[in-house]
Amino acid sequence: MNNLNIYTKKLRESGLRPTRQRLKICEVLFSPEKTFHFTIKDLTKIIEQKLSEKISLATVYNTVHAFKKKGYLKEISINSDKSYFDTNVTEHHHFFDEDTNELIDCGKNEIDSVNIKQNITGKKIKSVEVLVKVATDNQNQN
């Protein structure tokens, strides 16, 4: 079974119609061997470059949100004014390079599992994630 059929099946199973646009976006997001992080702008650029197809910005937003809702993408909290998304949907930690604004996965085995002693009444823990900010040593004294 080729990728297209796999994506078609995956989408149908999620109750999402396998449209031309969604299949193209699946191809871009899920065919790379490695998972990666991206912004909507990044994704739009990749689509423009790798595909002959033009996909409207609204559709890119719609699709990314639909995929997130289905659990095929994760949104990452970064100190920034734009959203980052992650094709690695497992719970994991990140390094954030403040010099380059680059987000780097941190292997689960690189950080001991975080033990939380406190709990919020009536609330359940949905995720526990660590963000390690890094930068070059020369502290910028502006």
Added chain:
Amino acid sequence: MNNLNIYTKKLRESGLRPTRQRLKICEVLFSPEKTFHFTIKDLTKIIEQKLSEKISLATVYNTVHAFKKKGYLKEISINSDKSYFDTNVTEHHHFFDEDTNELIDCGKNEIDSVNIKQNITGKKIKSVEVLVKVATDNQNQN
């Protein structure tokens, strides 16, 4: 020495002129006994309510960024399209209530110190913070 003099001194020492607006904002941010989290919108609302003074939105932004640069405020990474600020500038962890969008401090003693085994070549760790997302148990299946 009253608060105003303290803030005046603090600002002067930072190379910031103790203007009427900055002193008012200091009062709002730093006189409460407890630290707290806020957005620019929150702060603007507090200023409108608690103070006779009107402070322009641009000045609120300018001041918050100036205070952040001087280390009197911290910006918090939340999965959202607006920035949260924290008057607690010590390194600490947070709970984020996904139902209410509320940010709650997690005592340093409630989470064991996080040990990072990986390191990024040429980069220094600037901060290590944990974000615990919580929500009511009934998972929303939308």
Added chain:
DNA sequence: ACTTATATTAAAATAATTCTAAACTGTTGA
């Protein structure tokens, strides 16, 4: 094929934040 619910689209709307450029004010030193 026909129907209908879904999806795509361009364009407009929204919302947070930053920029601009003019007016204002705190500080300094003659």
Added chain:
DNA sequence: TCAACAGTTTAGAATTATTTTAATATAAGT
């Protein structure tokens, strides 16, 4: 004391990410 200047405030415009709108197109079931 006060002129001069750098730093600050301000309203409003600009920018940017994201969402909404409403019209058109398409997938899927009959």
